[in-house]
Amino acid sequence: MPETLLPEFGPWVICAVTVFFGTLVQRLSGAGYGMFAAPVMALVAPEWVPGTVLLVGFVIGSGAMLNTRGSVQWKDLPPGFAGRILGAGIAAYIATAVVGTDALAIIVGFIVLFAVVLTLLGLSFPITTGSLFVAGAVGGIMGTLTGIGAPPMAILYSKVETRRSAATQNAFYGFGTLVAIIALSIAGVLTLAQVAFAATLAPLVPIALWVSKPLAVRFERGAIRPWALGLATCSALALLWRSF
Template identity: 50%
Template sequence: MSDVLALGWGAYLFCGLAVFGGTMLQRLAGQGFGMVAAPLMALVAPAFLPATILLIGFVVGVGSTVVDTSSIARRELPAGFAGRILGAGIAAWIAASVAQPEVFAVIIAGGVYLGIALSLLGVRVPIVGATLFSAGAVAGVMGTLTGVGAPPMALLYQNEERRRSAAMQNVFFAFGMVVSIGALGLAGLIGVRHLAFAAALVPFALVGLRAARPLSRRMARQSIRPYALAFAGTAATILVVKQLL
């Protein structure tokens, strides 16, 4: 708990705003929580990543999913879930050998850049068992290591109707958070300080979920995507520059 208090109010509020913004984007578009929140939090609280992002991400994912379960195609879930479990296991093994927060900061920035690249590809990938499993596996590695695991599934569902796209991405996101948290927990990489900091930041996520509700009926996914990607890329670049200075 002393580690959390040592951050100070300024860093706490900065992380809270990062969580709020990422939550709004996740609720509206089905992706973006990690791409926004992770690099910004890494600027002021790298020692709490990726565990804290994943813990808050679980709340965000569940909160975003329960809003609309009617658009979830359950037949598509098993393959994606299986891939996510495999990817999370691989990532936990990698994370156990990386102890320096600075290394995680660079990995997070790389994950954001990869996520932006995947989001901009614009190719149509068929939604079948093999692609769901592959996307789940890549998302498991990316999400567990960096907290940025949504882009592979976003690539699959980017051409689907907005409501279905957001619903499917959110359910995969929520499940992914559970699996990644479990994998890091088994690897001994989640402690009391991560739980305490996540609990302190959850209110920002809850406010973000509530604030996004009226906007979801008026704002198309395409209208916020370019701004979200630009913001995430800027945050990642600032993070890289900070590590180089």
């Protein structure tokens, strides 16, 4: 557990900027905050991961979903939610062994790279009850351990109209982070310091969501995502370099 509730000012500023831009990416594309924020926070404030990433992620996912709730495909949510609960339970058990150790940084780095590769492959699968459950479960494991749970669901929605895709993914992300927070709390690895740090970063979320509104039309075709993927990759490689 961190000796203080908050990181020093420099790391805090870096994390704040990361949250702001991660929120923009998440709101505009339905995915990206975790891939961007998790490796950066693991680099500059490792003792506050993954709890802070998830707590802020819940605020982002919920806020983004509320902004676009009219476009959510509600019928898709139950099987994805069920899978997410299963995945979070499995990950919480793993988390008791790796949170607070150097292994977590390595896991974060490799999951970010894995998520980037999945995104770049452009895979496509039909959206069915089974595929939603599997994507939810895999995302639940990834997301609970690192805060990066969006890519499996993003693959399913890669061919869906952009607004519906982003809105539904944000609904999955908001629910998934809530389940992950509960699972980590039950496992005893969510700390007061992580909650306090998240509380100082959360006010940036509504500001970023407000800024994103005029950008939504311009970037709804996903033009912002390559930049986010590039930054996420660089952060993950730097994290792995330091860890090894």
